[in-house]
Structures are given as C-alpha cells and as structure tokens.
Amino acid sequence: MREALFIKKNKDRWLKDQHLPPDDPDEMAASFTQLVDDLAYAKTFYPSGKVTSYINAQASRIYLDIYKNRKEDSSRIWRFWKYDLPLTIRKHHGVLFFSFLYFTLFFVIGFFTAAADESVAADVLGSRYIEHTHENIAKGNPFGIYEHGNSLLTWLGIMVNNIAVALRIFASGLLLGLPTLYDLAQTGVMVGVFDQLFAAKGLGIDFWLVVFVHGTLEITAIILAGGAGLILGKGYLFPGTIRRMDSFRQGAKDGMKIIIGLLPVFALAAFFEGFITRLYNDLNWLTTAVFALSVIFVIWYFVLYPIRLHNRLSVQLNEEEA
Helix, strand or coil: CCHHHHHHHHHHHHHHHHHCCCCCHHHHHHHHHHHHHHHHHHHHHCCCCHHHHHHHHHHHHHHHHHHCCCCCHHHHHHHHHHHHHHHHHHHCHHHHHHHHHHHHHHHHHHHHHHHHCCHHHHHHHCHHHHHHHHHHHHCCCCCHHHHCCCHHHHHHHHHHHHHHHHHHHHHHHHHCCHHHHHHHHHHHHHHHHHHHHHHCCCCHHHHHHHHHHHHHHHHHHHHHHHHHHHHHHHHHHCCCCCCHHHHHHHHHHHHHHHHHHHHHHHHHHHHHHHHHHHHCCCCHHHHHHHHHHHHHHHHHHHHHHHHHHHHHHHHHHHHHHC
C-alpha cells in the first residue's frame, strides 16, 4: 500500500485518538493496540517516513496515558461537548442532512394536503384540538393553548415525553431504520398540517415566531434523533469494508452519542414551551429573541462548528505529518 493511501485510510482514527483520547481503559488499550499494529506496518514499509515517527509518538503518548491519573469528570464532559459530539455529528452529516430533507418533504406534503382538504387537519390533530384553536383565533389569541397549565409541570411533562419519543425513534433503527423513517414522516406531516392550520387564517408568520420559540430546538432534536436511528440501521445494512457487527456497534455508539447530546436540547426546548412561549402576547420581543437565538445556535453548533472543527484538526494533522 502506498504511504499516501495508508495515511488517508487511517488518519481519521489517528486524529480522534490524538484529540479525543478514550476515557475507558478498554477503549484506550484497544486504541494502543491498533496504533502498535499501524506502527509495525509503517516501520516495515515506510521505515524513514514521517508517518512512522508520528504513529510512534501517538503510541508513546497513549502508553503513558494508560498509567497516569484520570482527568476530572468535568473535563471529560467539556471535551464531549467541545470535540466528541461535534466530530460525531460531522462524521454523519450526510445521514443527518438526509433526515432533515426527509422530514421537510413530509412537512411540505402535510402542509399542502391540509390546504387542499380541510378534513385532513382534524384527522391528524384531532377535531377537538382544531375546534379549540379556531375558538382562540376568533378571540384574537390564536396561540392561547400555550398559556394554559402549570409552567413547571408543562416543562417536565413535555421534556420526559420528547426524550421518550427520541429514544423510541433511535431504537427503531434496530429494525433497519424503517420505523424511524415512519416516525419522521408522521412528525413532519403533523407539523406541516399544524402550520397550515394557522397559515389558512393569515397567521403563517406568527406560527413560526410563536410555535418555534420552542419548536426550533424541539424539531431539530427530533430530526437528529431520527438521524441517529438511521445511523444505527445504516451501520448494519451498509458495513463497508469492515465486519458487519463492528459496523453495527460503531453505528450504535455514534447514534447513542447523538442521543445523549440531545438530552439538554430537549430539556431546554421544553423549558421554553413551559415558560417562554406563553409570553408571546406580553413580551413578544423576548419570544422573538429566543426564536432567533435558537436558530443561530442550531445552525452554528450542528452545522458550522462541526465542519470548522473537523477542518481545523485535519489541517493540524497534515501539518504534523509534514
């Protein structure tokens, strides 16, 4: 194998080992074993290559890490949010983007189907909910449903429910991702029909400025949970050049990382729905600001930052190899 191909094939793993050293002793030992194998191969075929020196330094560092004291838990948590989760998201950007497009497709289907046939809204959302919403619109308070109930209980109830839904969507990936696709489609249609319910009354913009005070984070998290389920199913269906069970385990591990990363997102979205969305009449500047900041956060943390981080670490690795 040519040296350039050898580097290309393994550099992502080396990069992860360098910047995201595993905390689990077994994982650390496995990484060390792989590096030793890489080092033996490099010494055999590229004895004077810079990649050989690089791998040797990496292996030496992990060897020392095995015997030194553990870092504090807080630093591990910080490393997860700063490096591990964003790089995992970047690794699967293609699947996550597909999840977004798939959800959007059924959102559009739901919106235009409800526009063509008013009975669809009742079938999807329930006739009682439709009647209540129409009553609120007639009273001049179209989103009054968000003003009812105890804020704390609303927050906790919605948070638990959404996390349970996300775990179900992710676990559905075990069945080759088909139930995951169904859940994403169903949710997309529901949101599209919900949007049309207000758009038909000339409240389309208000829908986004009010419902997506909490919906920006909530819907994003559902889409990413669907992506995590598809990653799980993809790991088994399309193992690539590695053993199917190894690919499946890696897909399960990466998908679970994404789900864990979404837990505070669900908690914050539910908090917004319980405490902030209901203020849209009295403090519309606050609800609009929360909506705008949520959109900025989603675009930055789940799209731009993972790309930037991956590119920066790749450049650093290339410079070290040179």
